[in-house]
Amino acid sequence: MIESKGWDWKAVNGESKNYWLTPSVESFYLLHRWKDNGYTSFLDLGCGLGRHSILFGQNGFDVFAFDISKDAIDKTKNSAEELNLNFNYKIGDMRTLPYANESIDCILCKNVISHSDTNGVKQAISELLRVLKPDGECYLTLGSKASENFKRNWPSIDENTTLLMNEGPEYKVPHFYADYELIKKLFFAFKILSVYHVEDIYEIDGIVHSSYHYHVLVRKSIH
Numbered sequence: 001m002i003e004s005k006g007w008d009w010k011a012v013n014g015e016s017k018n019y020w021l022t023p024s025v026e027s028f029y030l031l032h033r034w035k036d037n038g039y040t041s042f043l044d045l046g047c048g049l050g051r052h053s054i055l056f057g058q059n060g061f062d063v064f065a066f067d068i069s070k071d072a073i074d075k076t077k078n079s080a081e082e083l084n085l086n087f088n089y090k091i092g093d094m095r096t097l098p099y100a101n102e103s104i105d106c107i108l109c110k111n112v113i114s115h116s117d118t119n120g121v122k123q124a125i126s127e128l129l130r131v132l133k134p135d136g137e138c139y140l141t142l143g144s145k146a147s148e149n150f151k152r153n154w155p156s157i158d159e160n161t162t163l164l165m166n167e168g169p170e171y172k173v174p175h176f177y178a179d180y181e182l183i184k185k186l187f188f189a190f191k192i193l194s195v196y197h198v199e200d201i202y203e204i205d206g207i208v209h210s211s212y213h214y215h216v217l218v219r220k221s222i223h
């Protein structure tokens with residue numbers, strides 16, 4: 001299995017940094033959904049700069065902020081402390097989560113789980129299943145095989161995984177790409193509640209790029 005590699009958050013500045021400080025569109029839906037479900041414990045898996053930890057913390061959740069990058073955890077902690085928010089912080093690898101079985105109500109794992117190879121992704125998903133309480137939910141995004149980057153001639157790790165070769169915070173970080181059939185296999189032990197295939201369109205130096213992600217909402221169903 002390939003070694004895990006966190007983000008170099010020092011290489012993230014300017015507009016890009018603002019993006020990673022602003023909660024994602026779906027996080028507001030999840031906040032309401034998971035409050036209505038009566039959930040209280042929230043795991044921000046691969047928390048980055050902590051935009052979702054802060055959102056859920058400000059709305060009464062017990063937040064578990066987790067990332068492989070010490071820098072990410074330090075930055076999340078600084079932001080939380082400025083707002084008088086008190087979280088549980090852990091540095092580690094998503095393939096071996098430092099939480100007890102069935103201890104977490106809900107998990108958000110946005111743009112994280114694809115930072116591994118096929119075996120690593122499978123191991124991380126088995127950890128999600130282990131730490132979620134019965135009837136707990138997880139929302140995660142996975143890179144899609146429809147993305148330009150999957151079709152490039154970048155070094156391949158296995159049939160679903162390549163190394164990203166763009167300069168920047170993800171240089172040489174493995175990226176796993178899925179399709180719907182693979183998603184059904186990966187989440188066979190969960191109830192799949194929804195799958196969206198989303199195209200992100202952005203411009204760099206006047207050139208339009210796009211990438212596709214699957215947004216997956218699953219429940220650890222006991223029924």
Ligand SMILES: C[S@@+](CC[C@H](N)C(=O)[O-])C[C@H]1O[C@@H](n2cnc3c(N)ncnc32)[C@H](O)[C@@H]1O
Pocket residue numbers: 004005006007020045046047048049050051052066067068069072092093094095109110111112115116
């Ligand atoms: C694209 S950022 C997303 C951050 C955050 N989820 C958000 O939406 O703002 C990916 C984060 O996942 C972390 N990460 C990458 N591989 C990881 C692993 N194996 N275990 C835990 N965290 C990991 C990176 O260090 C980085 O902070």
